[in-house]
Amino acid sequence: MKTVLVTGAGGFIGLNVVKMYSKYGWRVLALVHNRIPNELYNINNVEVIKGDVTNEEFMSQFKSKVNVVAHVAGLAKDIGKDSTFRKLNFEPIKYLSELPTDKIVYVSSSDVYGIKDFINADESTPLIEYPKNPYPKYKIISEIWLRENCSNYVIIRPAAVWGEGDLTLESRVIDFLKSSPFIVHFGKWKGKCRWPLANVKNVAKTIVAVSETDKFNGEAITIIDPEKTTIDEYYRKIARENFPTKTFKNLYLPLWIGKLIGLISTTLSNILKLRDPIFDPTFYAVHHVSSNLDFSSNKMLEAIKTLEEKELVKN
Numbered sequence: 001m002k003t004v005l006v007t008g009a010g011g012f013i014g015l016n017v018v019k020m021y022s023k024y025g026w027r028v029l030a031l032v033h034n035r036i037p038n039e040l041y042n043i044n045n046v047e048v049i050k051g052d053v054t055n056e057e058f059m060s061q062f063k064s065k066v067n068v069v070a071h072v073a074g075l076a077k078d079i080g081k082d083s084t085f086r087k088l089n090f091e092p093i094k095y096l097s098e099l100p101t102d103k104i105v106y107v108s109s110s111d112v113y114g115i116k117d118f119i120n121a122d123e124s125t126p127l128i129e130y131p132k133n134p135y136p137k138y139k140i141i142s143e144i145w146l147r148e149n150c151s152n153y154v155i156i157r158p159a160a161v162w163g164e165g166d167l168t169l170e171s172r173v174i175d176f177l178k179s180s181p182f183i184v185h186f187g188k189w190k191g192k193c194r195w196p197l198a199n200v201k202n203v204a205k206t207i208v209a210v211s212e213t214d215k216f217n218g219e220a221i222t223i224i225d226p227e228k229t230t231i232d233e234y235y236r237k238i239a240r241e242n243f244p245t246k247t248f249k250n251l252y253l254p255l256w257i258g259k260l261i262g263l264i265s266t267t268l269s270n271i272l273k274l275r276d277p278i279f280d281p282t283f284y285a286v287h288h289v290s291s292n293l294d295f296s297s298n299k300m301l302e303a304i305k306t307l308e309e310k311e312l313v314k315n
Contacts, residue, residue: 001045003027004211005066005099007053007092008073010035012165013107013158013200017072020204022046024212024311029066033073054087056095067102068211074107076168078133078284079269079277085134093142094149103152103217105207108143110159110196110222110295111136115287117193122296123157123220133284143220154210155220158203159196159295160288166200173238176280182251183235186258187290191232191250196293198223206300209307216303226297231289255290262286 004021008014009030015037021028028046031053040048051058053073062069075088097104113121114128114136131137146153162169177183185191203223210216229237232250239248262283269278281289 001025001027002067002102002211003029003065004068004070005029005031005062006070006072007031007096008033008071009040009048010037011072012163012167013161013203014072015039015165016163016200016204017070017207018046019043020201020208021070021211024208024307026208026211029062031073053092053096056092059092059095059099062099064099064101066100069096069100069104070107070207070211071096071104072107072207075135076109077135077275078282079266079274080134081270082134082137085138089135089138090142090145093145097146097150097153100152103154103211103214104146104150105154105156105210106142106146107203107207108139108155108157108220109136110157110198110224110293112140112143112157113295115284115291115293117292118294119292120294120296123222123299135284147218152217154216154218156203156207156210156223157220158223159198159293161198161200161203161223163200170238172280173235174242177235177239177243177246177248181248183232183239183248184251184253185232185289186253186286187255189231189290189292190252191235192230193290193292194294195229195231195234195289196295197225197227197229197234199225202300202304205304205307209303212310213306215306219299221299221303222295222297223300224295224297226301228294255286258286258290259283 004026006018009018010032018028018030022043030048112127113125262281266283
């Protein structure tokens with residue numbers, strides 16, 4: 001039985017990753033920082049460990065005791081201080097990559113490609129050189145560090161992660177729709193741009209898949225559902241599920257208005273040092289919902305296929 005250390009195991013993605021490793025017969029060390037979901041205690045072959053991934057001395061206890069490190073922990077926000085993102089999203093990678101005997105699986109983001117219009121982009125797409133937000137900035141820096149200093153790694157780049165238990169992405173849309181009679185779209189696409197959904201199970205399966213094979217070592221994999229969903233379809237799905245008796249009309253606004261609203265939200269949120277935006281959309285979010293974020297899922301499907309084929313042979 002191989003052992004994996006999953007950081008950020010108390011979060012939405014981390015919890016699902018723990019479940020998937022357990023399903024495929026791994027022993028899991030589930031590292032949590034503050035919140036410990038009760039569900040963690042009911043998963044087979046899981047040891048829950050409370051600690052801080054940014055504490056190098058604490059993390060050193062795992063050196064050579066795990067086959068794989070699945071580094072899920074990090075700060076995924078569109079507001080906040082640059083120094084905080086650096087501390088949480090870059091500094092730990094330097095010593096985490098030294099812990100496993102086999103490899104580190106690093107969870108990055110599809111935002112490293114930039115927030116602009118894409119059509120079937122793949123992993124060969126260049127990363128944006130000067131991101132305007134510290135979130136992709138330190139994901140890119142971490143990826144570069146791994147390529148230059150580590151031989152046994154795989155980079156996972158999820159798009160907009162969704163699924164059962166999501167308390168971030170979907171809840172923001174729900175909060176907006178509570179007070180708005182409109183579904184608002186900015187820019188030329190008028191809600192017809194692709195919203196890059198990535199089911200959390202696809203994220204978790206891919207992470208386990210690359211842990212069980214060396215085929216993808218030194219590579220990156222973008223995680224996005226094969227089914228294409230527009231941003232308008234996504235909003236309306238959430239509206240139907242949460243506000244079945246409420247009718248929403250579409251409101252189309254120029255992109256510059258969205259950027260102005262977003263800039264105000266981001267600036268005020270940062271001045272007030274808020275953990276979450278004072279209101280939506282933020283400047284960064286406006287670019288997300290007004291861009292055609294269309295990526296290929298081929299490599300993800302290839303990785304998942306290797307896992308499923310291995311399971312069939314085992315059974």
